[in-house]
Amino acid sequence: MPSPVYEEDRTLFFVYSPQLWRSRDNGTTWQMIYRASVIGEEASDLAVVRASEDADVTLYIRHWHYRRKIYGIARSTNAGITWQERTACDPNCLGMFTTDRAETIFAVRAEPLFPTESGLGILRSDDGGLSWQAVWDETNAYFLYVSPTFAEDSTLYSLADYLIRSTDGGMTWQRPEGEPGPGYLIMFSPNFARDHTVFGAQVQTLFKSQDGGVTWQPVFGLGGEAHIADLDLSPNFVEDRTLFIATENAVLVSYDDGANWSVIASGVQKPRLDVRRSAGDSNQVAPGNGGLRQQGSGPEGVASPAVRATFSHQAYLPLAGKTGLRTRPLSLFLSTQAGSNFHYYHSDDGGLTWNCLNAPPVS
Template sequence: SQYVHRSRDEGKTWQIISPDLTTNRPEQQHLDYGGLTPDASGAEFYNCLLSIAPSPLDEQVIWTGSDDGRIHVTTDGGKNWTAVEKNIKGMPEGAWVARIIASEHEASTAWAVVNDYRRGNYAPYLFKTDDYGRSWTSRVEEESPVYGYSLSFIQDPEEPALCFLGTENGLWVSFDEGENWEVFGQGFPAVSTMDLKIQRAESALVIGTFGRAVWVVDDLLSLRELAGDRLGNGLTALPVNDAVQVKGLFIRPTGTIWNGFHTIFQGDNRPFWHTPIPYYISEVTPGAEVTAVVISAVGDTLQTLASTVWEETPMGPALVAADSGYAPAVGLHYLDWQLDQAITPLPRSWGSRGIAVLPGTYRVVIRYGEATDETTVTVLADPRYDFDPFVDRDLYQAQIYLNGRREQLMGLLETLDEQREKVDKLRTSLLESDNTVMLTHAETMLLKIDSIKHLALGKPVLKQVGAYQSFEVTPISTLRAMEQKFMSAHARLSDQELTLLREAARGVESFALLVDAYQRETWEPFVEEVKEMGVVWE
């Protein structure tokens, strides 16, 4: 329509509160050829309003933009309207006013997104006023790197210096309220960026594209700190979004969509059991590495964190663990925390995650050279489940107990591995001697150690169809069974599961007794025999 319509009863009835706010040219409002029945609003024709933007700060202020280059504002709720497009230097007459955005920071401020590509002009246009349209400034100058005609714009509601501009060729970001722009990369394609919205609860930028789906930038907290120039010298730990402690092994979309076309939801969910910890390096310290630890509310160190880097993966650009010795350059970086507490891993364990931490607030202390800074992460309970702090605490304590048995078992196996390594070196040195008695004893000892380890680990299984998994009940197998159970546990342990937990503990204790007997009855006499024969082997 060429008018502003207002409803005070949620759309049941409407009234016109403006005059015609377009050029109202009759020659642009007729049918050149037909077959279509015109809409009562005349929306098929030229001379229509494209954007209506009420001020979120003053209900009396309303902005409009039309498809034929008109921009109007009212400051009295629609009683009087003022045309302000003539005040914009550099705006092509009759250009398409794609968006008017009323500022959330000042009632007198608005932004106008203008394009003129329908007439062969592909330049980007973005204008800003701070005085109700009496004067305007261009926020995309000719020397700007912005490429493609303008389609969308948004200013961050929390940090006014942070702005985003969508064009036909991608997304651009400014950290100084449009004075300078740079392309927003990190995997976002050079695609028609049609609409931009900010999801306040998640501090996320939601991007609507033409033909390339919906994208979400879920770390506006860091960008706000950069735009607000709140970075320290050397190292700055940045704010972190709240993280949900997901229960279960996976998340999948709820059902399918467009069933008539036999298609399913193909979007990417945010990775769960992971939360990125952003930090900024403003000055490089040669030879310095980044280290970080997660600390509980009572001061216990729960986990050490690794830096991540952007790399190309089969699924596109993604954050992956950086190589050892990674030295960050100046800029924004991320650590990765799996919302877990470190554990002693079992051999051939699935994944690298430790014990899921309980909901609460945790400190992350980051060090880079001599610089230290910290931030906090608030871990929330999974909203899909009724959170019972007593059940979750019991599950957590059960995993702490299980990890104690895991540490005990791995300590015993580590001791056996060290002894095996010593004996193997001894056997190798004896191969070139004529001490066949000692060589035989060393080979027998290697077999003895391997047989004891097999009691804990199970015998190796041939990797062939139908025989790729051992069904032996061993201390490792019972510990792994409980480990897998805890990955998806969200209810109190059943009697059967408690029995399995006790069996796992008894299996480790029995193995510990066996190893203790071996140490007294086999290993210590063997060490004495080596000493008596004067063989140097350590």
């Protein structure tokens, strides 16, 4: 996962349970910055946020031990240098979702894996995970989509048993009219507080709303049996009108708000995509102590020296080889899955060319 300010800090995060790794040089070297403290404990559901320009990156990671019924959240407010224990909502939470307020986070719950009385729905914390309040309990909730300008507009979407929307930070919820159908993904414009633009993906159809999600219009449909598996927008969308979708075996780009599309990667399996502004040519590493856990800083972990990434089992991504593709000052991070094997790729020109991104040497 790239940092939310990758163009400034060139930082990547990688979860390989029970470990969390960080690279501050674009994947060349990695450091383990968190490890679950109990043998047999798992760690996953990494959530990353930078709430303001003068703040460091804040990390939340969920950890649990099914057999011992141990579960919780660890938080770092300095990109993984030190950690503090928080309180997980309960063992049935499916994930955490950050906002542009460092202390405000959400969690979702669906059908319980454990026989508890915790209930279903959506929970909100305004103290960085110390305490939780249920804000939706009528149905399962599987995922949450948070406006990038949440502090201004308080807008959320949730993939529950049906699509629901809140414009008051989760206190009340409505079912939008003309919503995308089952299997939707939601992606907000970076300027959502002012342009009210949001995209939603159905199984084969991309929808667009320009009134904050009240009404939707289809803008693009896939043919055949392909379906939309992932969706992301350029951080410069207001200026470049560029957006991306991934199908089961390809990644496509549109430079005109979704009207026309070109393939930028093909022959890939189960692609997942993150888009950031491109980092400059500077090789400077962000300040800090290199990610070493300080004594007495919270959950037990390791102070790991930097190690170089592994280069085993790497292959360059097949290029689309199509005309009409344009260079963009965008960094794309792509993960693909073939069976139990994952491969990672990186483009610094908006998907025109690709290189391998090497994962940390986990074992």
